[in-house]
Amino acid sequence: MDALWDLENKMKLSTRGAILLLACASFAVFCVCAVIMLIKLIACNNNNKIVHEESASHENVSEMMKTTTTTKTTIRWTESHCGWVSVKRVLMGSMLWSRASKLEENMSIVWRQRQRLRGSPLLGLESGWQSNNSASAVWQRPILKGEKCELPSFSGLILYDEKGKLLHDSHEIIQELLEMTSYTPKNILITGAAGFIASHVANRLIRSYPDYKIVVLDKLDYCSNLKNLLPSKSCPNFKFVKGDIGSADLVNYLLITESIDTIMHFAAQTHVDNSFGNSFEFTKNNIYGTHVLLEACKVTGQIRRFIHVSTDEVYGETEEDAVVGNHEASQLLPTNPYSATKAGAEMLVMAYGRSYGLPVITTRGNNVYGPNQFPEKLIPKFILLAMQGKNLPIHGDGSNVRSYLYCEDVAEAFEVVLHKGEVGHVYNIGTKKERRVIDVAKDICKLFSVDPDTSIKLVENRPFNDQRYFLDDQKLKNLGWSERTTWEEGLKKTMEWYTKNPDWWGDVSGALLPHPRMLMMPGGMGGSEGEKPSSVGSSNTKMVVPSPKSSTTPQKHGFKFLIYGRTGWLGGLLGKLCEKQGISYEYGKGRLEDRSSLVADIQNVKPTHVFNAAGLTGRPNVDWCESHKTETIRVNVAGTLTLADICREQGLLMMNFATGCIFEYDAGHPLGSGVGFKEEDKPNFIGSFYSKTKAMVEELLREYDNVCTLRVRMPISSDLSNPRNFITKISRYNKVVNIPNSMTILDELLPISIEMAKRNLRGIWNFTNPGVVSHNEILEMYRDYIDPKYTWSNFTLEEQAKVIVAPRSNNEMDASKLKKEFPELLSVKESLIKYVFEPNKK
Ligand SMILES: O=c1ccn([C@@H]2O[C@H](COP(=O)(O)OP(=O)(O)O[C@H]3O[C@H](CO)[C@@H](O)[C@H](O)[C@H]3O)[C@@H](O)[C@H]2O)c(=O)[nH]1
Numbered sequence: 001m002d003a004l005w006d007l008e009n010k011m012k013l014s015t016r017g018a019i020l021l022l023a024c025a026s027f028a029v030f031c032v033c034a035v036i037m038l039i040k041l042i043a044c045n046n047n048n049k050i051v052h053e054e055s056a057s058h059e060n061v062s063e064m065m066k067t068t069t070t071t072k073t074t075i076r077w078t079e080s081h082c083g084w085v086s087v088k089r090v091l092m093g094s095m096l097w098s099r100a101s102k103l104e105e106n107m108s109i110v111w112r113q114r115q116r117l118r119g120s121p122l123l124g125l126e127s128g129w130q131s132n133n134s135a136s137a138v139w140q141r142p143i144l145k146g147e148k149c150e151l152p153s154f155s156g157l158i159l160y161d162e163k164g165k166l167l168h169d170s171h172e173i174i175q176e177l178l179e180m181t182s183y184t185p186k187n188i189l190i191t192g193a194a195g196f197i198a199s200h201v202a203n204r205l206i207r208s209y210p211d212y213k214i215v216v217l218d219k220l221d222y223c224s225n226l227k228n229l230l231p232s233k234s235c236p237n238f239k240f241v242k243g244d245i246g247s248a249d250l251v252n253y254l255l256i257t258e259s260i261d262t263i264m265h266f267a268a269q270t271h272v273d274n275s276f277g278n279s280f281e282f283t284k285n286n287i288y289g290t291h292v293l294l295e296a297c298k299v300t301g302q303i304r305r306f307i308h309v310s311t312d313e314v315y316g317e318t319e320e321d322a323v324v325g326n327h328e329a330s331q332l333l334p335t336n337p338y339s340a341t342k343a344g345a346e347m348l349v350m351a352y353g354r355s356y357g358l359p360v361i362t363t364r365g366n367n368v369y370g371p372n373q374f375p376e377k378l379i380p381k382f383i384l385l386a387m388q389g390k391n392l393p394i395h396g397d398g399s400n401v402r403s404y405l406y407c408e409d410v411a412e413a414f415e416v417v418l419h420k421g422e423v424g425h426v427y428n429i430g431t432k433k434e435r436r437v438i439d440v441a442k443d444i445c446k447l448f449s450v451d452p453d454t455s456i457k458l459v460e461n462r463p464f465n466d467q468r469y470f471l472d473d474q475k476l477k478n479l480g481w482s483e484r485t486t487w488e489e490g491l492k493k494t495m496e497w498y499t500k501n502p503d504w505w506g507d508v509s510g511a512l513l514p515h516p517r518m519l520m521m522p523g524g525m526g527g528s529e530g531e532k533p534s535s536v537g538s539s540n541t542k543m544v545v546p547s548p549k550s551s552t553t554p555q556k557h558g559f560k561f562l563i564y565g566r567t568g569w570l571g572g573l574l575g576k577l578c579e580k581q582g583i584s585y586e587y588g589k590g591r592l593e594d595r596s597s598l599v600a601d602i603q604n605v606k607p608t609h610v611f612n613a614a615g616l617t618g619r620p621n622v623d624w625c626e627s628h629k630t631e632t633i634r635v636n637v638a639g640t641l642t643l644a645d646i647c648r649e650q651g652l653l654m655m656n657f658a659t660g661c662i663f664e665y666d667a668g669h670p671l672g673s674g675v676g677f678k679e680e681d682k683p684n685f686i687g688s689f690y691s692k693t694k695a696m697v698e699e700l701l702r703e704y705d706n707v708c709t710l711r712v713r714m715p716i717s718s719d720l721s722n723p724r725n726f727i728t729k730i731s732r733y734n735k736v737v738n739i740p741n742s743m744t745i746l747d748e749l750l751p752i753s754i755e756m757a758k759r760n761l762r763g764i765w766n767f768t769n770p771g772v773v774s775h776n777e778i779l780e781m782y783r784d785y786i787d788p789k790y791t792w793s794n795f796t797l798e799e800q801a802k803v804i805v806a807p808r809s810n811n812e813m814d815a816s817k818l819k820k821e822f823p824e825l826l827s828v829k830e831s832l833i834k835y836v837f838e839p840n841k842k
Helices: 001-044 057-066 123-127 170-177 196-208 226-234 248-257 280-300 335-357 378-387 406-419 437-449 474-478 487-500 569-581 593-606 631-650 691-702 728-733 746-758 775-783 797-801 816-822 828-840
Strands: 073-076 083-088 138-143 148-151 156-160 187-191 213-216 238-242 262-265 305-311 362-365 367-369 392-395 401-406 427-431 434-436 455-460 560-564 584-587 609-612 653-659 705-712 763-766
Touching: 138 584, 138 653, 138 691, 187 196, 196 213, 196 226, 196 238, 196 406, 196 427, 213 248, 226 238, 248 280, 262 406, 280 305, 280 335, 305 335, 335 653, 362 406, 367 378, 367 406, 367 487, 378 392, 378 401, 378 487, 392 437, 401 406, 401 437, 401 487, 406 427, 434 437, 437 455, 437 487, 560 569, 560 593, 569 584, 569 746, 593 631, 609 631, 609 746, 631 653, 631 691, 631 705, 653 691, 653 746, 691 705, 705 746, 746 828, 763 816, 775 828
Parallel strands: 187 213, 187 262, 213 238, 262 305, 305 362, 362 427, 367 401, 392 455, 560 584, 560 609, 609 653, 653 705, 705 763
Antiparallel strands: 073 148, 083 138, 083 156, 401 434
């Protein structure tokens, strides 16, 4: 019993003890909770506080970070290997350290598959940081060896090596790595800087920041001009590279060799009118080109800023009565093909920011005006027209409103965005001052003291003409930028500049048409149907009151070729090719030397391109020309020049089949040396009258920027029955010389001439397959593929001279320009086998 009592007492005691213990424990838990809540509360009020980590190495880091919580912190990774950085977001309990992305050997950044971030407000997003998902505590981005990397100011820092192992000796490393610096551009690539806006930006940066290296990449399209960069020409920090942003190899090469850390991407097809014509060019330049740049940034992994230049047009039309402008978060609702491609490009930029942490900034600008602008745009166009005493064509009724900024102010805006813009942000570059198109025209009339009532003509509206683009410009103003130039001041400066530089752009008659379609007309100077340059400013200019229906009428698209040389070999083949490719074409009826007949042809056919395959080559050969010199001059000289001249007047590209028989092997280009004559070489062979006239014409045609001269040599085709075919000719001669020559395999090259027209290529081109082939090599192939019994004999040039009247040229042409444009082009021997002998094999 006592024992039981004892046990009961003991149990009572232990129960009391347990209760006491429980009470103590509860109190302790309460205290801990209170402390935690207090810490959380403090933390809530101190978003910039650093999270302390348990590990000694982390403490070191944290200690250092403590001093840098309110400013941006930059670290640089100098270890021999690549690494990555994680930051931990404060005020979130979880300690889930996400496994980092890996840097591959080729230095490209490969992010592991992760959930898309959905508009988390975390500041880290702004500098390219990413987390597993929006609830994760850990934000990370990879850094490359030597790269500086800004840390969001609220973060703690943990460094891992590339295998994900914590760095334990981080104190020393971090001491060395931590820098209190902000981003400073060093080597900037500006695309499209021979164009209008970018030239002002480039010239400004080159002038104001001698420490920055500015590399300009520009393909020198119709609307760009190296003269725009003249102020920078002799500056040591300026470099110009002619090239296309669509060339991935070139872009990658430039980023690496020039150590580019910043890209300002202006290059684009910008003219709305053109985009109603050939809008594929817009997709190619604006979307694909941007994509190539972005991919190059990803692959090279060294870009610290990618400033993408977009337009206010991506927002689409603003309501006429809207009082609040589009702000940067407004919806994108582009209305024309041009703005649609710009919006598309923006999406890619945004995606590369999100997917690969590319530090992107986008700008969306209002209309810009000032010196250097190609006169397809309203203000320079109207100034030039007014200067010429011509009428100013207003699309529709001129009630459309645009907001105009002076180019220097816009250049300053880009300077501000470059230095102060936040990564991941969009900035409108705008002005609240709006102007109706009709008022712009009136102001220009006033400057030139002409009567607006007689000078201004209403013409058909654009297929779609946004009424207004109204921007909220506050965000950029918050960075310290504001517009400086008044409209009156800016317009006066612009007028003075164009008055001083009326020929800056050469012949721009095509651009001054009411509705230029520079890209649809690969001649670059074309107009839409029914528009002739002469009609601008004439009192006959069609006046059309815009109607909503007509404004949506689709435009006619497609190519139409006008071909001269119907009865000739090349002209005949061209027609067949057009049929095969479904290209609409007509043969010219007029004679080359009869100007009015050519004008009538163009009026009737309304071509997009003219091909000149007409010319006298003589029958049975060029010896005929020696005894028919005036006839040869009439067609080959006067006729060709007349056609080129009319095409230029009409804004048309003329594809001119010329000859390479204006060169002869010489000391600088000896036989067998492999050194061919280049496009820029001056003709050195005028032995025959035919060659003499051809050389003279080629020289004169250099002055016509609407001509594409194709130097054909010893043309060969798969039609071995054609007497003009070089193979047919030499296989029928009693004796042949044996000299290597460059030649043109028509089956391969004629389709290329069509493609060249579509690509709007101009200037002189050696239109031969690369390499040379000798007479004997061709005849050997002829024997091997066609006639095993075929034999021939050779004779020397001296012996040949006895049986011909005029000397013939032998030469090698350098086809590298053509090969560069068409990398698939076969060497002459490969082409002979593929296109001529294999298909004729007996
Ligand atoms: O002969 C003409 C030429 C233009 N306009 C009108 O003038 C206004 C301005 O036209 P334009 O100078 O071609 O500029 P936008 O179409 O407004 O586009 C410019 O401004 C955009 C920014 O808003 C940029 O994105 C574009 O690249 C740039 O071409 C438009 O309403 C045109 O219809 C005429 O009435 N007659």
